[in-house]
């Protein structure tokens with residue numbers, strides 16, 4: 001086995017009203033440098049990664065092993081050097097990036113020749129929903145749906161003219177905790193309104209009406225009203241960002257990071273203003289990654 005590098009982007013899920021369905025890849029990366037070795041070794045070289053464990057307890061190793069076993073293969077021993085720019089449990093898709101990296105590690109090391117569809121299927125089975133896995137794999141903004149146990153349909157949007165600003169607070173919020181506050185059921189009236197808002201948001205995004213898309217992003221009824229209390233400054237960040245010229249600001253994934261979509265070229269100036277207004281936050285101007293998962297040999 002020759003050495004290779006796996007690079008997986010971060011991602012932002014939901015984009016307001018498209019709960020568990022829409023996600024965009026972001027240019028922060030989880031990187032694995034993989035080489036052949038006599039014994040398994042995971043070396044974590046970033047303060048953003050979880051504490052070191054025995055390799056068998058490493059999340060990425062577990063995903064890789066499980067993927068190899070699905071194909072009746074055994075993983076050959078590897079040395080893996082892991083670096084990451086993606087903060088954990090902040091709503092930037094760290095778990096999806098780790099899952100995609102683990103699937104690809106098995107794909108390369110065991111020569112499984114997995115298709116993008118299979119990788120998306122495997123990743124979604126593990127994560128439970130495809131909204132982070134799909135953009136982490138495919139890049140761009142992806143709308144996806146689990147149509148049956150073995151089928152996920154998706155459509156990828158790579159042509160857009162937007163700047164992205166993220167506001168990352170200095171605390172974690174586990175996705176599981178943020179899902180526990182959501183209602184188990186929605187009435188027909190609620191579901192109709194919530195999905196209508198999502199429909200208009202997507203149609204506006206596709207036709208380049210970013211003002212209307214931003215308005216719809218901020219009208220989500222599926223998750224934001226229930227999560228707002230978990231996210232300090234939820235209302236203040238939205239309001240200040242809007243006054244600074246963004247189209248719309250939403251919770252990124254399950255939070256606690258919030259994300260604004262802004263006119264192309266204006267992101268940096270808005271981010272500087274927001275950094276002054278919200279000194280406790282890491283404010284970053286990011287780009288939508290268009291490549292998704294990359295394997296560099």
Ligand SMILES: Nc1ncnc2c1ncn2[C@@H]1O[C@H](COP(=O)(O)OP(=O)(O)OP(=O)(O)O)[C@@H](O)[C@H]1O
Nearest residue numbers: 059088089090091092093094095098174175253254
């Ligand atoms: N590179 C990694 N290596 C090992 N474990 C990881 C890695 N990245 C994420 N994890 C695991 O995933 C957990 C975070 O997942 P969680 O779904 O709560 O948040 P997230 O994926 O960062 O955010 P969101 O799903 O809202 O975008 C971490 O606490 C850690 O257990």
Ligand SMILES: N[C@@H](CCO)C(=O)O
Nearest residue numbers: 013019020175253254
């Ligand atoms: N759609 C998911 C994304 C986080 O994994 C949620 O909002 O819970």
